[in-house]
Amino acid sequence: MKHLLTIFLIAISVSMSVQIHADNRIPNLGDKANKCKDDECKEVHKLPNISRTQSLVIQRKMHPEFLLHKRDRTLRQGVRGGRASLAKCVNCHTSVDKNGEYIPVNAPQQFCSTCHKQVGTSMDCFSCHRTTPAEDM
Amino acid sequence: MNKLNRRDFIKNTTIATASVTTIASGISLTTFAAKSKESAPVTNEKRWGMLINVNKLTESSIDDMIDACQEENGWGSEVHSRAEQKPDWIKKVKVKDKATGKIDVLPMLCQHCEQPPCVDVCPTNASMKREDGIVLVDRHLCIGCRYCMMACPYGSRSFVHENLDNQKTHMPRGKGTVESCTLCVHRVDKGEIPACVEAVGGDGVIFGDLYDANSKINQTLKKIQSTQIRSDLNLNTGVRYSGI
Numbered sequence: 393m394k395h396l397l398t399i400f401l402i403a404i405s406v407s408m409s410v411q412i413h414a415d416n417r418i419p420n421l422g423d424k425a426n427k428c429k430d431d432e433c434k435e436v437h438k439l440p441n442i443s444r445t446q447s448l449v450i451q452r453k454m455h456p457e458f459l460l461h462k463r464d465r466t467l468r469q470g471v472r473g474g475r476a477s478l479a480k481c482v483n484c485h486t487s488v489d490k491n492g493e494y495i496p497v498n499a500p501q502q503f504c505s506t507c508h509k510q511v512g513t514s515m516d517c518f519s520c521h522r523t524t525p526a527e528d529m
Numbered sequence: 530m531n532k533l534n535r536r537d538f539i540k541n542t543t544i545a546t547a548s549v550t551t552i553a554s555g556i557s558l559t560t561f562a563a564k565s566k567e568s569a570p571v572t573n574e575k576r577w578g579m580l581i582n583v584n585k586l587t588e589s590s591i592d593d594m595i596d597a598c599q600e601e602n603g604w605g606s607e608v609h610s611r612a613e614q615k616p617d618w619i620k621k622v623k624v625k626d627k628a629t630g631k632i633d634v635l636p637m638l639c640q641h642c643e644q645p646p647c648v649d650v651c652p653t654n655a656s657m658k659r660e661d662g663i664v665l666v667d668r669h670l671c672i673g674c675r676y677c678m679m680a681c682p683y684g685s686r687s688f689v690h691e692n693l694d695n696q697k698t699h700m701p702r703g704k705g706t707v708e709s710c711t712l713c714v715h716r717v718d719k720g721e722i723p724a725c726v727e728a729v730g731g732d733g734v735i736f737g738d739l740y741d742a743n744s745k746i747n748q749t750l751k752k753i754q755s756t757q758i759r760s761d762l763n764l765n766t767g768v769r770y771s772g773i
Binding site: 463520524 | 567568657669698703705718
């Protein structure tokens with residue numbers, strides 16, 4: 393019976409991790425994020441007290457909330473810095489084309505549009521926000 | 530095989546469920562608590578203002594201010610807009626005294642009123658005043674009705690008529706929203722001065738905290754005679770002029 397319980401718990405944890413990895417269907421992370429190998433880069437989305445993988449799941453699911461919350465605090469209260477920043481997203485998740493020019497992050501097959509097209513939601517961020525990293529970044 | 534009775538099974542399952550719940554609630558708690566190195570919200574202990582000494586400004590120095598503003602905030606390169614549709618965050622205004630014929634040229638920008646009419650009329654609360662007196666448009670909420678452009682006595686707001694790209698990272702701008710001088714809020718929050726003030730240099734334009742008794746703007750305003758444009762409207766502007 394105890395073995396049965398152990399097997400049951402293992403099965404749950406395996407199915408959870410499978411679910412986590414099944415969520416990993418983003419084909420184009422952008423050049424800088426794809427090349428990311430060092431620890432500092434990998435820790436970008438890491439939340440305190442949670443594993444890196446779980447942090448990524450939360451980041452994927454809740455990025456609109458993070459940005460929405462931060463945008464109001466920045467614009468209305470002048471709170472600068474902190475974790476959530478659309479400029480930081482764009483900085484790592486854009487790709488460079490054959491001519492060495494940045495491709496807008498919301499262009500077809502690029503980071504934002506792959507998922508957003510799949511789930512049929514439109515973004516309004518980039519009618520105002522810059523779609524490529526700033527020159528000095 | 531060590532048999533597990535019904536009671537033990539229930540006990541173990543309860544402990545497992547409880548621990549999972551604890552961890553899960555911890556996740557959401559730490560998610561919302563996670564913030565690093567954020568600056569504190571601005572307060573009404575400060576009020577940013579600008580003193581423009583018209584006597585010390587020439588037409589070319591006003592042009593320098595306009596160029597610096599365009600460069601800093603990325604406006605002025607609209608190609609599809611007609612002349613009257615193009616944005617004007619800061620413009621050159623000539624005023625003539627009819628009696629004497631004296632002509633003054635002055636830079637006209639958002640006056641960052643204490644009682645801003647643009648904020649009063651905004652139906653979506655997009656037009657807003659920060660605690661430190663800087664009047665801004667929240668483009669996330671702006672529906673482009675242009676009531677604020679009608680309400681502003683200084684004509685300092687513009688509407689973006691065309692699709693834009695390659696905006697500045699610190700200054701998002703887009704079609705269908707209203708915009709105006711932000712007093713270079715992204716620079717002010719970093720402790721820097723607005724681009725136009727930097728472009729003039731010297732005492733031509735002074736930027737600072739109106740409430741701070743030690744600030745240059747406060748001390749200068751105590752000494753010299755200055756005026757608020759359309760002071761009859763009692764808007765208590767943050768931008769003051771001297772020499773007109």
